[in-house]
Amino acid sequence: MRRSAEAAQLTRERIVATGVTKASTDGLSALTIGTLAEALGMSKAGVVGPFGSRAGLQFAVLTKATEMFIAAVVAPSMKVDSGLPRLRVLIDLWCGYLDSSPFPNGCFITAASCELDGRPGELRSFLLATVTRWRAFLREQIVIAQEAGDITTMLDADDLVTALTGIAMSANQEIQLLADATAPARARRLMLAAITR
Amino acid sequence: MRRSAEAAQLTRERIVATGVTKASTDGLSALTIGTLAEALGMSKAGVVGPFGSRAGLQFAVLTKATEMFIAAVVAPSMKVDSGLPRLRVLIDLWCGYLDSSPFPNGCFITAASCELDGRPGELRSFLLATVTRWRAFLREQIVIAQEAGDITTMLDADDLVTALTGIAMSANQEIQLLADATAPARARRLMLAAITR
DNA sequence: TCCTTTAGCGTACGATCGTTCGTTGGCTGG
DNA sequence: CCAGCCAACGAACGATCGTACGCTAAAGGA
Numbered sequence: 001m002r003r004s005a006e007a008a009q010l011t012r013e014r015i016v017a018t019g020v021t022k023a024s025t026d027g028l029s030a031l032t033i034g035t036l037a038e039a040l041g042m043s044k045a046g047v048v049g050p051f052g053s054r055a056g057l058q059f060a061v062l063t064k065a066t067e068m069f070i071a072a073v074v075a076p077s078m079k080v081d082s083g084l085p086r087l088r089v090l091i092d093l094w095c096g097y098l099d100s101s102p103f104p105n106g107c108f109i110t111a112a113s114c115e116l117d118g119r120p121g122e123l124r125s126f127l128l129a130t131v132t133r134w135r136a137f138l139r140e141q142i143v144i145a146q147e148a149g150d151i152t153t154m155l156d157a158d159d160l161v162t163a164l165t166g167i168a169m170s171a172n173q174e175i176q177l178l179a180d181a182t183a184p185a186r187a188r189r190l191m192l193a194a195i196t197r
Numbered sequence: 198m199r200r201s202a203e204a205a206q207l208t209r210e211r212i213v214a215t216g217v218t219k220a221s222t223d224g225l226s227a228l229t230i231g232t233l234a235e236a237l238g239m240s241k242a243g244v245v246g247p248f249g250s251r252a253g254l255q256f257a258v259l260t261k262a263t264e265m266f267i268a269a270v271v272a273p274s275m276k277v278d279s280g281l282p283r284l285r286v287l288i289d290l291w292c293g294y295l296d297s298s299p300f301p302n303g304c305f306i307t308a309a310s311c312e313l314d315g316r317p318g319e320l321r322s323f324l325l326a327t328v329t330r331w332r333a334f335l336r337e338q339i340v341i342a343q344e345a346g347d348i349t350t351m352l353d354a355d356d357l358v359t360a361l362t363g364i365a366m367s368a369n370q371e372i373q374l375l376a377d378a379t380a381p382a383r384a385r386r387l388m389l390a391a392i393t394r
Numbered sequence: 395t396c397c398t399t400t401a402g403c404g405t406a407c408g409a410t411c412g413t414t415c416g417t418t419g420g421c422t423g424g
Numbered sequence: 425c426c427a428g429c430c431a432a433c434g435a436a437c438g439a440t441c442g443t444a445c446g447c448t449a450a451a452g453g454a
Binding site: 104111116124135165 | 221355362366367374380
């Protein structure tokens with residue numbers, strides 16, 4: 001039972017990983033069981049089985065994408081001293097994530113936000129929680145840097161969150177739609193300028 | 198023949214208008230002929246007829262959404278003197294458009310950008326042209342204001358385009374996903390601060 | 395060694411997808 | 425007044441959607 005359970009876990013992860021890739025390109029709602037099964041060389045029943053339903057599969061994919069963002073940006077930054085040092089690393093990690101993200105088509109969270117923002121349901125609720133947590137985390141790092149005297153308190157933390165998030169979203173469009181190779185460097189420069197003003 | 202042709206034109210516009218609304222909520226690729234026909238009280242053949250195919254319908258919807266953005270933001274601004282006055286009006290119109298857009302779920306162009314940026318095709322090409330034109334227009338207004346001495350030339354025009362576009366995108370998320378009623382006013386304030394620094 | 399568990403497969407279901415076709419009914423130009 | 429045009433309909437098509445069910449075969453515990 002142990003070994004088979006481990007194998008099942010591996011299969012599950014393989015399905016989710018492929019699902020994340022497909023959903024990044026075509027959107028979460030275009031993630032169909034049939035095409036996913038074909039891409040994996042599995043039967044439809046074998047794909048949907050571990051998740052119960054298509055909705056469960058979508059939820060698992062969105063959860064995985066969230067974990068990937070956290071693993072790429074948030075987690076590594078926590079190893080750095082709080083305040084300006086962490087903020088700078090955060091910006092580097094963030095722009096690096098935008099430049100060569102683990103997804104084929106840019107920031108999964110931003111894409112999901114645009115896709116789901118008008119469709120109530122579990123997916124939207126989960127995404128809302130994710131975005132809220134991320135913005136709160138970003139705001140907290142800014143406040144810490146302000147209280148430490150690293151950056152000016154003249155600027156409102158909420159304003160900075162909006163500005164930084166916006167630069168990232170704009171850069172994401174420049175990279176993915178406009179194919180502008182200079183976008184990541186510009187985003188990094190603009191983010192640093194925003195906080196060190 | 199005249200009257201019937203006019204009626205056909207009216208029907209076409211009615212289909213596109215409903216299509217824009219539906220696509221704003223569910224995405225352009227979720228715009229199905231069946232649901233659209235039901236929403237319109239028409240047959241599927243009657244809906245797709247004027248456009249030849251589903252792809253033609255999607256193209257017409259995206260075109261209409263683009264025209265609506267231009268009509269809401271770009272066109273009215275051209276009645277104002279170029280330079281800072283026009284920039285200020287542009288920001289007001291832009292934020293007003295984000296606040297209570299003609300679409301039920303926020304900026305259609307931003308949503309389409311996230312949805313289509315990884316899917317080559319006519320839709321993406323058209324959207325790319327639209328975004329490129331909009332950014333070029335915005336940049337031009339900034340340069341004009343700079344040359345007139347209305348705003349500082351210390352800031353790069355491309356940087357400002359990225360910053361302003363980003364504030365709009367971030368505000369769009371705050372309005373649509375986070376349901377933050379203070380977002381439009383903050384966006385307006387941040388945009389004005391960005392150009393009048 | 396045998397029994398139980400279960401991961402994954404194959405098949406089938408009804409619903410809906412986009413598209414095509416023939417038809418119909420109300421206009422219009424002559 | 426009448427013949428012709430055309431917008432829109434209704435039905436049907438093959439394909440694909442998500443889901444459900446029974447089965448097979450491999451693995452683990454007794």
